[in-house]
Amino acid sequence: MALIKCKECEKQISSSAKICPHCGAKVKKIGYLRRFLIIFFVIILVLITYEEFFNYGTELTFNKGQLFYTSSVSKEEAKKLGKYLVEQDFFDGNEKTVQLNKAGNTYQFRMVAKKGVEKDPVIIPSMKQFCRELSWNVFDGARVEIHLCNSLLITKIVVIPE
Ligand SMILES: [Zn+2]
Secondary structure (H helix, E strand, C coil), X not given: CCEEECCCCCXXXXXXXXXXXXXXXXXXXXXXXXXXXXXHHHHHHHHHHHHHHHCCCEEEXXXXXXXXXXXXXXXXXXXXXXXXHHHCCCCCCCCEEXXXXXXXXXXXXXXXXXXXXXXXXCHHHHHHHHHHHHHHHCCXXXXXXXXXXXXXXXXXXXXXXX
């Protein structure tokens, strides 16, 4: 038996009491079924949010490189990119994670990058060049952006070709 606070007079009463012995107010309790349902819905909500947040897409592996592609991109496009990244030695046998997404007509090549990598003066120009190369060689001239992301694939910096 536990002690709870009366909602009316805020004095401590037994959790099994139906009426507060101090003020006579009715003690309302959340039933087990209701409590169970509340917990159940909270768990579902957390799972949905987690899924949304960490849904990187479908995974393909190329030479130990992980390539996730979202539902806005076809498997063929993802495979073409993966093969190209192996040819270019981007997927060089070390573990790397990239994600391919498409927003409107723009392909987003999202990659995990170390924090502060943009401070290296050669990184941004070479990324811009890489955008153009991806556009020409993989995406039939469509616009490509590179997103430098943290390890959770959350965009930190967007590199556009211009
Ligand atoms: Zn009371």
